[in-house]
Amino acid sequence: MADDGAEKTEQPTSKKLQDAAEKGQIARSKDMGTAFVLIGSATAILVFGKMLAMAILDIGQRMLRLNPKDIFETNSMFTAWGDVAQHLIPPMAGIFFIIVIAAFIGNTFLGGFNFSWQAAGFKASKMSPMKGLKRMFGLQALVELLKSFLKVLVVVGFAYFLLKMFFFDIMALSLMSEPNNIESALHFLAWLFFGLCSSVSIIALVDAPYQKWNHIKQLKMSLQEIKDEYKSSEGDPQIKARIRRTQMQMSMKRMMQEVPNADVIVTNPTHYAIALKYDQGKFRAPVVVAKGVDEVAMHIRKIGNEHKVPVIESPALARSIFHTTKLDHPIPEQLFAAVAQVLAYVYQLKMYKKGKSSRPKSLAKNLPIPEGYRH
Known part of the structure; x- marks a missing residue:
């Protein structure tokens, strides 16, 4: 039977959590980061999608329209590319900004912002084949495999539900005239994409608490580890008592000299x-x-x-x-x-x-x- 002092039954101390963070070991949910990025992308398309579509339409009309004057103009190509940039930069910048904000929030929401040089540094142990096999066939790998199956089921289920819901509306697009059919198609595609991305949030809501629990579980401490940490941070009581005695003796000697x-x-x-x-x-x-x-x-x-x-x-x-x-x-x-x-x-x-x-x-x-x- 294992000794009670060796059983990791105690919650990690604040120092243990801080030391782990300095090594880059914090609670992280990849699925939460992915969900935020996808939902942010869908939101960005809903906000700036129409502007981007109209910009692409204007660029297509500009590029496919032949103007006799442009045949003899040597700078016409540069002027055309300037028009392309003028039309595309505003909507693309808005979409990029929303995605960056969503990515930052999604990856720092669970464990907070943390950067560790120790985690970024090279470690020979990361190249070990045995540790790689352990990661591939360990409990964590099994959990990730089950999550992958769950993702496929959820996304496919949501896709089927959305296509069934909007089936007649999608078929009706063929009866519309241009450009109304383009705008409606983009509208449907944006909401379908948003629905599919939202389905990933279900996985994130399950994965985030698990990652938090698993992180704390890995950092749990034994009673002996807590005692050793206290001694290293606060000092050995015997050494502290000896220091106090030495300080008192020095103070007494200095006092008697006065x-x-x-x-x-x-x-x-x-x-x-x-x-x-x-x-x-x-x-x-x-x-x-x-x-x-x-x-x-x-x-x-x-x-x-x-x-x-x-x-x-x-x-x-x-x-x-x-x-x-x-x-x-x-x-x-x-x-x-x-x-x-x-x-x-x-x-x-x-x-x-x-x-x-x-x-x-x-x-x-x-x-x-x-x-x-x-x-």
């Missing part, structure tokens, strides 16, 4: 540690250069002590800055007043240690922290 340059470290005193730096010429407010909890906080305090960075205990302010300010970002405006008191105290303490000022008063325990910024 601690010696800090002006003050605000602590909880044990759980939180925030290193602040204030450069009046560069920042409008103090910036958080390092922050952390527990072991990271202890490491920040250790580096600060080694480099004689002032450490101030203010639990409420430490928690507030930690939860409201990102790393390398300035503190929020609502904490300016509280941080300003801390920096002022640190500055006075430095002056005192240098003997340039008296000992500062102890920092206030209840710093001005807004209610919404308390954590």
Whole structure:
């Protein structure tokens, strides 16, 4: 019994469909393209057929009429061809335009417009006789054979029905005088052609859903293929976790390198540690250069002590800055007043240690922290 992971039971993902389209593998119905071209041709003849017939009639009369003056005119042949072009180009251009539009719509209606260099390129596998025999005697070849029989039956049936319906009208053409019989004959022929072309649309209506179903069936995926695709597109979870760890380590190392340059470290005193730096010429407010909890906080305090960075205990302010300010970002405006008191105290303490000022008063325990910024 086949393993469930190997059974192609899942619908193709969008990436699978996109990759297939890049290789030129899209749902296409040749019968739909043929039906659109034939119906478009019939429509073009119905629209421009009379104009084309009259142009041909005028050209025939012009070419078969002998004018004595033209015998001695050396440019008469070129003039005649100019008249032919003048009469034929407008109806032929209209017919050609309708057919081109119909062909484009018919061939892009099912799978959309798609051009693939991979599909257009040379592949040695296409020249393989074995693969050619497989295509000739495979399921797809059998389906195409059945469709061919169905086409013949449908077209012959429609032809018989149309001839039987218009039989007496066609026979009546022999009783009409020229040019009415020509116009009527063209009218009948155009509608007969349109009816025969419309019969092909029945095949297209059956073939288009089948081609869509067959295309999806060929691209179905197994559960393992979906997992492999996810890993290749999103990345292996283990590798991503390793990358995140490496990024965190690099970020931690860079953060610790900034601690010696800090002006003050605000602590909880044990759980939180925030290193602040204030450069009046560069920042409008103090910036958080390092922050952390527990072991990271202890490491920040250790580096600060080694480099004689002032450490101030203010639990409420430490928690507030930690939860409201990102790393390398300035503190929020609502904490300016509280941080300003801390920096002022640190500055006075430095002056005192240098003997340039008296000992500062102890920092206030209840710093001005807004209610919404308390954590």
